Amino acid sequence: xxxxxxxxxxxxxxxxxxxxxxxxxxxxxxxxxxxxxxxxxxxxxxxxxxxxxxxxxxxxxxxxxxxxxxxxxxxxxxxxxxxxxxxxxxxxxxxxxxxxxxxxxxxxxxxxxxxxxxxxxxxxxxxxxxxxxxxxxxxxxxxxxxxxxxxxxxxxxxxxxxxxxxxxxxxxxxx
Amino acid sequence: xxxxxxxxxxxxxxxxxxxxxxxxxxxxxxxxxxxxxxxxxxxxxxxxxxxxxxxxxxxxxxxxxxxxxxxxxxxxxxxxxxxxxxxxxxxxxxxxxxxxxxxxxxxxxxxxxxxxxxxxxxxxxxxxxxxxxxxxxxxxxxxxxxxxxxxxxxxxxxxxxxxxxxxxxxxxxxxxxxxxxxxxxxxxxxxxxxxxxxxxxxxxxxxxxxxxxxxxxxxxxxxxxxxxxxxxxxxxxxxxxxxxxxxxxxxxxxxxxxxxxxxxxxxxxxxxxxxxxxxxxxxxxxxxxxxxxxxxxxxxxxxxxxxxxxxxxxxxxxxxxxxxxxxxxxxxxxxxxxxxxxxxxxxxxxx
Numbered sequence: 001x002x003x004x005x006x007x008x009x010x011x012x013x014x015x016x017x018x019x020x021x022x023x024x025x026x027x028x029x030x031x032x033x034x035x036x037x038x039x040x041x042x043x044x045x046x047x048x049x050x051x052x053x054x055x056x057x058x059x060x061x062x063x064x065x066x067x068x069x070x071x072x073x074x075x076x077x078x079x080x081x082x083x084x085x086x087x088x089x090x091x092x093x094x095x096x097x098x099x100x101x102x103x104x105x106x107x108x109x110x111x112x113x114x115x116x117x118x119x120x121x122x123x124x125x126x127x128x129x130x131x132x133x134x135x136x137x138x139x140x141x142x143x144x145x146x147x148x149x150x151x152x153x154x155x156x157x158x159x160x161x162x163x164x165x166x167x168x169x170x171x172x173x174x175x
Numbered sequence: 176x177x178x179x180x181x182x183x184x185x186x187x188x189x190x191x192x193x194x195x196x197x198x199x200x201x202x203x204x205x206x207x208x209x210x211x212x213x214x215x216x217x218x219x220x221x222x223x224x225x226x227x228x229x230x231x232x233x234x235x236x237x238x239x240x241x242x243x244x245x246x247x248x249x250x251x252x253x254x255x256x257x258x259x260x261x262x263x264x265x266x267x268x269x270x271x272x273x274x275x276x277x278x279x280x281x282x283x284x285x286x287x288x289x290x291x292x293x294x295x296x297x298x299x300x301x302x303x304x305x306x307x308x309x310x311x312x313x314x315x316x317x318x319x320x321x322x323x324x325x326x327x328x329x330x331x332x333x334x335x336x337x338x339x340x341x342x343x344x345x346x347x348x349x350x351x352x353x354x355x356x357x358x359x360x361x362x363x364x365x366x367x368x369x370x371x372x373x374x375x376x377x378x379x380x381x382x383x384x385x386x387x388x389x390x391x392x393x394x395x396x397x398x399x400x401x402x403x404x405x406x407x408x409x410x411x412x413x414x415x416x417x418x419x420x421x422x423x424x425x426x427x428x429x430x431x432x433x434x435x436x437x438x439x440x441x442x443x444x445x446x447x448x449x450x451x452x453x454x455x456x457x458x459x460x461x462x463x464x465x466x467x468x469x470x471x472x473x474x475x476x477x478x479x480x481x482x483x484x485x486x487x488x489x490x491x492x493x494x495x496x497x498x499x500x501x502x503x504x505x506x507x508x509x510x511x512x513x514x515x516x517x518x519x520x521x522x523x524x525x526x
Contacts, residue, residue, distance in 0.1 A: 020179075020350070023179050026352070027177055027178070027352050030176075033351065033352060034316075034350070035179070035351070036345065036348065036350075037350075039204070039205060039348050040288060040289070059434075060435070060437035060438040060441070061437070061439075061514070061515050062434065063513075063514050065515065065517075
C-alpha cells in the first residue's frame with residue numbers, strides 16, 4: 001500500500017493541518033509517512049499545499065509528481081493540480097468554493113460541500129475536517145476510529161471543539 | 176510509538192539529547208525552527224540560548240564557548256553560513272570541536288528560500304581560507320538527522336573538529352516519524368585537557384589559538400591536521416549502497432535527492448533497467464573507495480550524479496571513480512526539485 005496525496009488550498013483553510021492529521025494517523029497506525037509542506041512567503045489568503053505519502057514501507061521520495069488523491073480546497077488548486085493526478089486516481093473537490101466541474105474523465109471525483117457541512121457541524125472552521133472524513137472513507141487507508149482518536153488527541157487542550165470536529169468528520173465521512 | 180517531527184525540530188532535540196547546552200544563531204529561512212526550538216528547549220535543560228546580532232557574532236560565540244569546553248552549536252542557511260566562513264577557518268585551525276547546521280537554500284547571493292545543494296563545495300572543500308576540512312554529513316531524512324546529530328558532539332570532540340550537518344530546505348521542513356534516543360548525561364562527559372575552562376590552573380597554560388606566525392610551526396600544524404583528516408577518512412566514512420549489486424546504471428546523490436533517486440531506481444527496475452544508487456552519507460570524508468570499487472565492476476556501465484546544483488559533488492565522483500566509467504549529470508537548480516519521473520525520463524532518454 002502506498003497512498004500519495006496532494007492537498008492544496010488557500011492559507012488559512014487548514015490545508016497543512018489536514019495533511020498533518022493524515023500523518024499523525026499514519027504514526028498511530030504504525031505506518032510510514034512523509035509530510036512535506038510548501039513553504040515560502042505565503043500567508044493567510046495565499047496559496048498553500050502539502051504532499052503526504054503514506055506507506056507500509058519506508059517512504060523513498062517525499063516529492064509527488066502524480067498523486068493518487070488530490071484534495072482541492074479552492075479553484076486555483078484544482079487548476080494547478082488537476083492534470084497531475086494519476087489516471088484512475090481521485091480528486092476531492094471542495095464544491096463550496098469551486099463551482100467548476102472536473103474535466104478529466106479518467107479519474108474519480110468526489111464533490112464535498114465542505115464549508116456548508118462545517119457550518120452544519122457547528123464550527124465554520126472545520127471544513128478541513130469534513131474533507132478529512134471524506135478522504136478517510138474514500139481512501140480506506142485508515143479506519144474512522146483511528147482518525148477520531150487522532151482528532152481527540154490533537155485537540156486535547158481544547159476539548160470544547162472536539163464535538164464539532166467529530167460532527168464535521170462524520171458529515172464528511174458520510175457525504 | 177514514534178513521534179512525528181519536523182526535520183529542523185528533530186535536529187534540535189537530537190542535539191540537546193546529544194549534550195548540546197548552548198546555541199548561538201541568527202534567523203534565516205528555512206531553518207528558523209531550530210533556533211525557535213532551542214530558545215525554549217535549552218532553557219529546560221539549564222542551557223544557554225543567544226540570538227546573536229549577526230552570523231559573524233554567532234560563529235565567534237561558538238569559538239569562545241566551545242574553546243572553553245562547552246557543547247555548543249549554531250545553525251543557519253546558505254547566506255548566513257557564508258558570513259561564518261572566517262570563523263570556521265579559525266575554529267578549524269584552533270581545533271575547536273563544535274556542530275554547525277546548514278539547511279541549504281538556493282544561491283548564489285540571497286538567492287531563494289527553496290531547497291538546494293549549491294553549498295557542497297563550500298562545505299567539503301573549505302569555504303574559508305587556508306587548508307582545512309570539517310566532517311560533513313548529508314542526511315537523507317529526519318531519522319538520519321537524529322541519529323547523526325545525536326553523536327555529532329562526541330565525534331567533534333574525538334577529533335577536535337567541527338561537524339557540519341548539510342541539509343536542505345526540504346529536509347528542514349519535512350515531517351516524518353522518528354525514534355528519539357535517550358538524553359546523554361552531560362555530567363559524565365570526558366574532561367577536555369586542552370579547553371580553556373579554568374581548570375588547568377597550576378598545570379601549565381592552556382591556549383586556544385589560530386595564529387602560528389612561524390612558518391615551520393604552521394607547517395607542522397597543517398601536517399598534523401592532514402594526518403587527522405586521514406585518520407577521520409579511515410574511521411568515519413559512511414555511505415549506503417542501494418540495490419547496486421547487479422546494477423548497470425549507478426545513480427548517485429546525497430541527502431533528500433538520494434531518496435528521490437531511490438524511487439527512480441524502483442521505477443527503472445520495473446522497466447527492466449538495472450539501476451542502483453550509491454549514497455555518500457559523509458560528504459567529507461568522501462567515500463572514494465566504494466566509488467572506485469563500484470566503477471571497477473564489469474556490470475557497471477555508467478554513473479548518473481544527481482544534485483540540486485549545477486554539478487558539484489560530481490567532481491568528487493569523477494575523482495573517486497578515476498573516470499573508469501562515464502559520469503553523467505542530472506540537476507535542478509534555483510529551488511526546484513526533480514521528481515522520480517524526471518530522473519527516469521533522463522535515464523531512459525540517454526539509454
